[in-house]
Amino acid sequence: MRRVAVVGIGHTFFGNLSEFDLVDVLAFASGNALDDAGxxxxxxxxxxxxxxxxGGGILSHQTGIASSLVSRMDMEPAMAELVENGPAxxxxxxxxxxxxxxxxxxxxxxxxxxxxxxxxxxxxxxDFVATLLHPEAEYNLGLTxxxxxxMFTRMYMERYGVxxxxxxxxAVKDHDNAAKNPFAxxxxxxxLDAIHDNENANVVNNFVAEPLRLYGMxxxxxxxxxxxxxxxxxPKMKYFTKRPPVxxxxxxxxxxxHCVHNRKDPLVLDAVRLAAERAYAMAKLTxxxxxxxxxxxxxxxxxLAISEEVGLFPRGKSREAVVAGVTRLEGRMPINTSGGxxxxxxxxxxTGVSQVFELVKQLRGGAAKENRQVKDPKHGLxxxxxGFGNNVVATICSKEPTW
Amino acid sequence: xxxxELETKLRPPLLDMKPYPxxxxxxxxxxxMVVREAKRSELGxxxxxxxxxxxxxxxxxxxxxxxxxxxxxxxxxxxxxxEFVLVGAIDGVIGGIVNSRMVDSRVGMSYHTIAIERGLxxxxxxxxxxxEHHLDYLGQEEVWIVAESPIGFKRWMIEYxxxxxxxxxxxxxxxxxxxxxxxxxxxxxxxxxxxxxxxSRPVDPALLATADKLKMPTEYPQLPGFKRERS
Numbered sequence: 001m002r003r004v005a006v007v008g009i010g011h012t013f014f015g016n017l018s019e020f021d022l023v024d025v026l027a028f029a030s031g032n033a034l035d036d037a038g039x040x041x042x043x044x045x046x047x048x049x050x051x052x053x054x055g056g057g058i059l060s061h062q063t064g065i066a067s068s069l070v071s072r073m074d075m076e077p078a079m080a081e082l083v084e085n086g087p088a089x090x091x092x093x094x095x096x097x098x099x100x101x102x103x104x105x106x107x108x109x110x111x112x113x114x115x116x117x118x119x120x121x122x123x124x125x126x127d128f129v130a131t132l133l134h135p136e137a138e139y140n141l142g143l144t145x146x147x148x149x150x151m152f153t154r155m156y157m158e159r160y161g162v163x164x165x166x167x168x169x170x171a172v173k174d175h176d177n178a179a180k181n182p183f184a185x186x187x188x189x190x191x192l193d194a195i196h197d198n199e200n201a202n203v204v205n206n207f208v209a210e211p212l213r214l215y216g217m218x219x220x221x222x223x224x225x226x227x228x229x230x231x232x233x234x235p236k237m238k239y240f241t242k243r244p245p246v247x248x249x250x251x252x253x254x255x256x257x258h259c260v261h262n263r264k265d266p267l268v269l270d271a272v273r274l275a276a277e278r279a280y281a282m283a284k285l286t287x288x289x290x291x292x293x294x295x296x297x298x299x300x301x302x303x304l305a306i307s308e309e310v311g312l313f314p315r316g317k318s319r320e321a322v323v324a325g326v327t328r329l330e331g332r333m334p335i336n337t338s339g340g341x342x343x344x345x346x347x348x349x350x351t352g353v354s355q356v357f358e359l360v361k362q363l364r365g366g367a368a369k370e371n372r373q374v375k376d377p378k379h380g381l382x383x384x385x386x387g388f389g390n391n392v393v394a395t396i397c398s399k400e401p402t403w
Numbered sequence: 404x405x406x407x408e409l410e411t412k413l414r415p416p417l418l419d420m421k422p423y424p425x426x427x428x429x430x431x432x433x434x435x436m437v438v439r440e441a442k443r444s445e446l447g448x449x450x451x452x453x454x455x456x457x458x459x460x461x462x463x464x465x466x467x468x469x470x471x472x473x474x475x476x477x478x479x480x481x482x483x484x485x486e487f488v489l490v491g492a493i494d495g496v497i498g499g500i501v502n503s504r505m506v507d508s509r510v511g512m513s514y515h516t517i518a519i520e521r522g523l524x525x526x527x528x529x530x531x532x533x534x535e536h537h538l539d540y541l542g543q544e545e546v547w548i549v550a551e552s553p554i555g556f557k558r559w560m561i562e563y564x565x566x567x568x569x570x571x572x573x574x575x576x577x578x579x580x581x582x583x584x585x586x587x588x589x590x591x592x593x594x595x596x597x598x599x600x601x602x603s604r605p606v607d608p609a610l611l612a613t614a615d616k617l618k619m620p621t622e623y624p625q626l627p628g629f630k631r632e633r634s
Contacts, residue, residue, distance in 0.1 A: 019461075121553065123561075188522050191433035198429045203531075203601035204524065205431065215431065 001102045003401050005237070005245035008037025008228035009357045010112075014185040014345035017222035018118045022060040023068045025224045026051060026114040029350075030073055033110065033226035038242030043073065045236055046228070047106040049080040052093035052113030053349035055128050060116050069112065079106075086132045087298070088253070088386030089113060090225070090352025091393035095251050097229050107234040113353035114224030125220045129348065132387050134259045146217060148260065148388045149299035150209030155267055156301055157211065160316040164211060168196040169322050170300040171215040171342060177329060178339025180372040183354075185221045185345030216300045221345030225354035232401070246360045249379070249403065250285065250396035252278020260388050269309045272383060275394040276310035283379070283396045284403055287311035290396075291377035292334040292362060294355040296385035297342045303327075303335060306383050310394065334374050337362060352384035352393060359397040415484035418505055423489060423536045426602030427610055430523045434493045437606060437614035438532045441488040441500070446479045448617045449490070452497040453517060459625040463552035464517070470551070470579070471515045474502055486514070487536065491529050492614040496621075499525040501533040503546070511537035511546040512577060516555065521624045527558055531599045538592050545589065547575065549582045560585050563595055 010033025017025050034040045051066040062068070066080035085092040090113035097109035117125045130144040156162055172192050178184035195205040195215045205213045230236055232245065254274035260266050280286060287310060295310075297303035304318040312333055313321050321327055327335040338344045338358040341351060359380035360366075367373040379402075382395045425439035441449060453475075456468035478486040485505035491498045498520035503513045513533060518526030537546045548565060550556035559565060568575040569583035577584040621631045 122557065186522060188432055190431040194429045194431045194433045199603060200429045200601040203528075203598060204429065206598055 003232035004098050004101045004248045005230050005232045006227050006360045007230045007240035007245050008033040009360050010226035011183045011357050012224045014183055014221050014223035016118045022056055022062055022116045023072050026069045026112050027072045029224035029226040030112045033228050037228045037240055039239050043075050046078050046108045046110045048100050048109040049078045050093045050097050050111045052083045052089035054084055054089055058128050059119055086386035087348045088384045088391050088393050089349045091384030094356050095393055098248050098251050101229050101231045107231045107236050109229045112226040113350040115347035115349040116222045117220050118222050122220050137259050146209040150212045153212050153301040162319045165196050166319045166322055167216055167300045170303055173328050174336050174340045174342040177337050178343030180370050181339050184339040185219050186343045218298045218341040218346040221347045223347040223350050225350045225357045227356050246363045247398050247401050249398040250279035250283030253393040256390045258390050269389045271389055271392040272306050272309040275392040279394040279396045289379050290381045291379055292374045293381040294358050295383045297340040298346055329372055355382035363399045414481040418485050421540050423540055425606050426604045427606045428528050428602045436491045436493050438491050441490040443479050445617055448619055449475055452619045455626055464625050467515050467517050471517055474514050489532055491525055495613050496618045499529045501529045503533050509544045511543045513546050513548045519620050535600050546587045547577045548585050549577045549579050
């Protein structure tokens with residue numbers, strides 16, 4: 001298997017981009033990445049374009065998005081495909097790009113993930129995401145992803161003693177990080193007093209899916225992100241001298257039952273654990289080697305649960321890490337340095353790519369000018385969580401090759 | 404003298420209005436927003452604060468700003484019966500304005516809500532304060548409400564589960580054009596009050612003093628690049 005380097009990254013502002021066309025938004029991130037890679041003028045060296053998107057056909061009434069992006073970017077005759085894998089679409093697209101390069105099929109791939117979700121109302125966006133649930137056993141009963149988030153949170157609190165205050169601490173940390181991220185949707189720091197302790201907090205931070213509150217959930221967001229991959233042994237690496245390469249050293253995915261109620265224990269996220277184990281095995285690394293992580297915190301409880309499932313903390317103990325500040329930017333294991341889905345935003349198709357964008361940015365030292373640089377990072381882990389844990393992709397990026 | 408005599412004829416008869424007691428809300432950012440009644444003498448700073456938004460079409464800010472601009476002038480010149488204006492001030496800077504009026508002692512008519520500060524639910528808090536004034540302090544039984552933007556429809560009609568009285572047109576007819584009239588009844592208000600209305604009273608005098616002299620915002624999230632020099 002060939003080594004795969006990330007040689008360019010691009011990102012749009014995450015927020016309300018509803019006045020733009022979906023393909024324009026994808027093109028903004030793509031152009032940004034081509035420029036970052038130093039190949040805007042030579043972009044036709046990209047052999048394969050992979051686009052991650054879930055809702056183009058539903059929300060934007062647009063299909064054939066990958067070929068449309070190639071045309072918009074004047075990148076013909078690059079091969080182009082669309083990947084739809086629920087909220088894990090972005091990381092799945094990165095994985096398929098990795099496979100295309102690692103296998104030797106192509107040398108260069110551009111992966112762009114994007115979504116326009118604010119072209120519709122919030123409840124229509126929630127309904128759209130809920131279409132990934134089982135149509136008869138879940139969706140038809142009125143279940144949505146926030147509802148699952150609420151139930152999962154309730155069980156987790158009861159079993160492990162996590163408190164609402166600790167959940168609010170996760171949100172405060174994510175908002176602090178997002179406030180420094182120029183691409184983040186919600187660049188407003190929030191205080192623990194205001195969203196939990198203060199007498200006004202019950203209204204300011206109201207319940208959305210009890211016990212999940214407003215500041216425990218990701219916003220509905222538009223945006224796109226891009227990564228450009230190249231085989232490390234390819235002669236085409238000569239084009240990519242503008243930035244130091246970062247390597248995808250591990251990538252793995254796994255599935256779990258479609259219906260959450262078919263699992264032995266709803267709090268055990270087998271797909272998360274297996275995806276991470278596969279990524280660790282490929283990278284020849286262990287959780288102890290990870291310097292920082294981007295975890296799929298569509299609901300703050302997921303940051304805790306995923307961090308335990310991938311071995312960063314013992315089960316039930318991540319709450320202690322949060323309280324001790326371990327997961328803060330300056331802590332031993334910074335989590336969601338970008339602000340996470342929670343505050344950076346969650347344009348579903350873009351999220352997995354955006355997570356890899358953040359890993360690369362940190363590993364390059366590029367977050368220093370935003371005053372949110374992880375100290376001397378060597379390996380970053382991203383977990384992109386599809387469905388309610390039924391399709392998960394874990395990606396490890398490293399400053400230097402590990403194999 | 405003739406002008407003064409005519410002026411008295413132009414002014415509507417006014418009902419007694421109890422004052423709205425100021426309160427402070429700790430926003431998610433930790434900032435303290437003082438919510439209090441605006442005074443007519445503050446018209447200039449109120450109009451100046453919303454004037455730039457006349458050029459902000461996104462989310463219907465232009466429409467709401469233009470409507471409110473006229474309503475504030477009408478309030479200042481006593482051309483509307485029993486209008487009141489509440490303002491939210493963060494460190495004295497206007498974060499949002501709401502206005503409304505009494506139709507009679509029983510019915511209120513909500514006019515507009517404009518949130519200049521975005522992302523902290525300033526508009527939601529000020530709208531809730533407006534409803535609090537109608538129902539808790541003015542002692543009214545219901546408030547007629549229309550929405551002129553999707554954000555307003557979501558925040559009021561959906562979140563408060565307002566009663567749709569559009570079928571009772573023209574008996575129930577909000578004066579802001581022909582858009583459907585919804586109603587916050589006392590029963591509905593009592594059901595959502597604990598989730599929607601907040602704020603602490605009394606306000607610490609030092610904090611209240613920060614809102615004595617209102618200041619116009621220098622920047623507007625609705626108007627990227629706009630910058631007003633602080634006078």
